Amino acid sequence: MDNNSTSNILDLRDISFRYPGQEQPVFAGIDFQLKHEKVALLGDNGSGKTTLLQIMVGLLKPEKGGVYFNGRLMEEERDFFVLRQQVGMLFQHADDQLFCPSVLEDVAFGPLNLGRSRKEAMEISTSTLRSIGLAGYEDRITHHLSGGEKRLVALATVLSMEPSVLLLDEPTNDLDHDARHRLLEILSGLDMAFILISHDWDFLAELCTGFYGLTHGRLLKSETLQVHQHRHAHTLGEQGHHHLSP
Amino acid sequence: MISEIFATGDSLLHRADPAIKIISALLLALSIAVGSSLEIAMAGFVIGILLAIMARLSPVPLGRRLLTVNLFTLLLWITLPLTGGGENVTILGPMELSSKGIALALLITLKTNGIYLILTALPATSSVHAIGHGLERLRLPHKLILLLLTTYRYLSLIEQEYKRLRRSAALRCFKASTSLHAYRTYGYLIGMTLIRSYARSRRVHRAMLMRGFQGNFPLLALQTIRPGDLWLLAACVVVALTLAFGPVFW
Numbered sequence: 001m002d003n004n005s006t007s008n009i010l011d012l013r014d015i016s017f018r019y020p021g022q023e024q025p026v027f028a029g030i031d032f033q034l035k036h037e038k039v040a041l042l043g044d045n046g047s048g049k050t051t052l053l054q055i056m057v058g059l060l061k062p063e064k065g066g067v068y069f070n071g072r073l074m075e076e077e078r079d080f081f082v083l084r085q086q087v088g089m090l091f092q093h094a095d096d097q098l099f100c101p102s103v104l105e106d107v108a109f110g111p112l113n114l115g116r117s118r119k120e121a122m123e124i125s126t127s128t129l130r131s132i133g134l135a136g137y138e139d140r141i142t143h144h145l146s147g148g149e150k151r152l153v154a155l156a157t158v159l160s161m162e163p164s165v166l167l168l169d170e171p172t173n174d175l176d177h178d179a180r181h182r183l184l185e186i187l188s189g190l191d192m193a194f195i196l197i198s199h200d201w202d203f204l205a206e207l208c209t210g211f212y213g214l215t216h217g218r219l220l221k222s223e224t225l226q227v228h229q230h231r232h233a234h235t236l237g238e239q240g241h242h243h244l245s246p
Numbered sequence: 247m248i249s250e251i252f253a254t255g256d257s258l259l260h261r262a263d264p265a266i267k268i269i270s271a272l273l274l275a276l277s278i279a280v281g282s283s284l285e286i287a288m289a290g291f292v293i294g295i296l297l298a299i300m301a302r303l304s305p306v307p308l309g310r311r312l313l314t315v316n317l318f319t320l321l322l323w324i325t326l327p328l329t330g331g332g333e334n335v336t337i338l339g340p341m342e343l344s345s346k347g348i349a350l351a352l353l354i355t356l357k358t359n360g361i362y363l364i365l366t367a368l369p370a371t372s373s374v375h376a377i378g379h380g381l382e383r384l385r386l387p388h389k390l391i392l393l394l395l396t397t398y399r400y401l402s403l404i405e406q407e408y409k410r411l412r413r414s415a416a417l418r419c420f421k422a423s424t425s426l427h428a429y430r431t432y433g434y435l436i437g438m439t440l441i442r443s444y445a446r447s448r449r450v451h452r453a454m455l456m457r458g459f460q461g462n463f464p465l466l467a468l469q470t471i472r473p474g475d476l477w478l479l480a481a482c483v484v485v486a487l488t489l490a491f492g493p494v495f496w
Contacts, residue, residue: 059452081458089456096449099399101375113458141375143402161457 008071009165009193010034010056010087015065017048017055025063026051027217034165038194040204043214049197050092052214053167056195057087085114088163092170094150095143103129103145103153104138110161128160129153132186148179155186165193172200251307252366253373259301263475264372264380270482271368275361277489284349286489287356293485294363301367308366315362319355326351374398403446408439 012032018025026048043049054060056067058080067074069083091097100106107125108118116124129137132152145153151171158166168187172180180203187194187207198204204211213220254260259267278290298308330347337343369377378395382388415431422428451459 054452057456059455081460084456084458089453091449091453093449095403096446097453099396099450099454101373101378101395101399109454109459110457113460141373143399157457 006035008033008035009069011068011071012052012056013066013068015052015055015067016063017051017060018063025217027219029065030217030219032212032219034193034195036193037210038196038208039210039212040208041195041197041212041214042199042204047214048217049214050169052219053089053169053195053197056167057084057089085161086163087165087167088158088161089167090151090155090158090169090171092173094147094154097154097157098142098150101141102138103134103140103142103156106142106153107156107160110157114161124160124162125156128156132156132159133182147174148176148182151175151179151183152186155183159190163192165195166190168194168196168198170197170199172198172203250370250373252301252303252370253376255302255371257300257302257371258474259297259367259478260371261474262368262371262478263471264369264376265383266380266471266475266479267368267372268377268380268384270479271364273486274364274368274482274489277486278357278360278364281357281489282353284353284356287353287360289489290360291356291363292360294360294367297367298363301371303366303371311366312359312362315358316355319351319358322351322354400443400446400450404439404443407442407446408435411435411438 010033012030015030015032016025016028030052032052041049041052051060055062058067058074058077067083069079069086072079074080074083098106100109104122104125107128108121111121111124112118126135126138129135132155134149134152134156137149137153142150142153151174155171171183171187175183180200184203184206194207196204196208211222213222274290274293278286278293281287281290326347327343328341328347330344330350332344332346335342335344369380372380375395375398378391378398381391381394412435415435420428420431422432
């Protein structure tokens with residue numbers, strides 16, 4: 001795996017996609033490159049952000065165009081199987097992602113599928129859980145966890161596969177202030193490429209260096225985050241968050 | 247939807263290995279089920295009670311469950327004494343009660359309760375999750391275990407979907423009644439639950455693909471068999487063999 005920050009890890013070329021039975025394509029001829037960087041993907045509901053992520057990992061097949069991973073064209077399910085070892089995805093709903101009864105099993109599911117022994121898989125899982133502050137959660141039952149805990153466990157299930165790219169689909173949705181803060185801390189500490197879908201601007205501004213907007217089937221890059229003034233409510237008085245300028 | 251009320255505890259049986267408990271329960275239940283004498287049924291019932299005491303099952307919920315089971319045997323008590331036939335017949339007003347029928351009802355009642363107590367004291371003192379592991383250790387087909395565990399895992403979510411839909415119907419003043427409107431609404435509710443569950447299963451499948459799923463469901467072994475488990479198994483085997491073959495020699 002080439003960690004050079006100038007080479008493309010993921011490269012989408014001329015992607016077009018249309019859902020069956022719909023006349024309007026979701027995208028027509030999109031190009032997108034991801035290097036070793038953290039980028040945000042913005043867009044209205046239904047603009048196709050999640051669809052684009054699913055095309056990247058081969059869960060949906062584009063009508064036209066190709067997905068290149070480390071310079072190789074991904075054609076068959078077999079190719080994407082290799083890609084998915086390197087590209088982890090955090091789904092919008094953690095409940096869709098956690099399907100094993102116990103936390104440890106869920107986190108070990110990926111490593112076991114990658115051919116690790118049970119002992120190795122258990123070690124990787126325990127250390128992954130510890131690294132994101134979930135030590136002691138091993139034997140908890142996944143569907144008894146709180147929403148924030150579920151999201152973090154879902155992240156652990158992805159991280160235990162030791163990916164080099166992380167695709168995050170609205171990770172802060174439904175999270176309370178503490179859980180959101182914890183997630184932010186964990187993600188800032190990770191040295192890997194990200195694509196982050198979110199409507200949580202503050203969260204994106206903290207993490208991302210590149211910003212892409214998806215509107216009307218087209219992908220536009222904006223190099224910098226615009227610093228601007230705006231009005232907003234402080235539900236916790238002055239303690240809500242810090243202001244960079246008055 | 248499934249409340250594992252007996253699965254938590256600290257008794258000897260709670261700590262035993264699920265695979266051992268499944269085999270033990272199966273052997274005991276089989277030997278009781280095939281026995282035809284009242285003595286064996288009685289012995290099975292006593293073994294059931296002893297195991298329930300060993301597992302320290304809380305009596306009130308256990309009693310409530312036994313009540314449900316005995317609704318079935320109640321039916322037998324109503325029908326068998328009247329239809330059992332045979333020679334020893336007691337006349338009770340206009341009815342003829344057959345002692346053969348009564349003996350048969352008693353036999354079935356003892357067997358049913360005995361086996362139910364054994365199943366509650368042995369496998370039901372493990373969580374569904376642990377039972378899945380036990381079945382895996384017993385080399386049962388992978389796909390069946392996969393079905394069991396995922397069904398269990400998602401049953402509560404399907405229930406949640408259904409409840410959410412029902413609440414939203416109730417919030418718009420829907421009341422169950424015998425009308426075409428109510429039937430149609432229930433049809434919609436069930437249909438929507440199915441569609442949503444299907445959509446969810448597709449999302450779950452995608453999440454599994456993302457983590458390298460290839461049709462195999464590797465389970466981590468959490469428990470190992472200890473000497474105490476083997477003693478339990480040995481005791482159950484001896485008791486089961488005695489129940490099954492003892493009458494041949496007596």
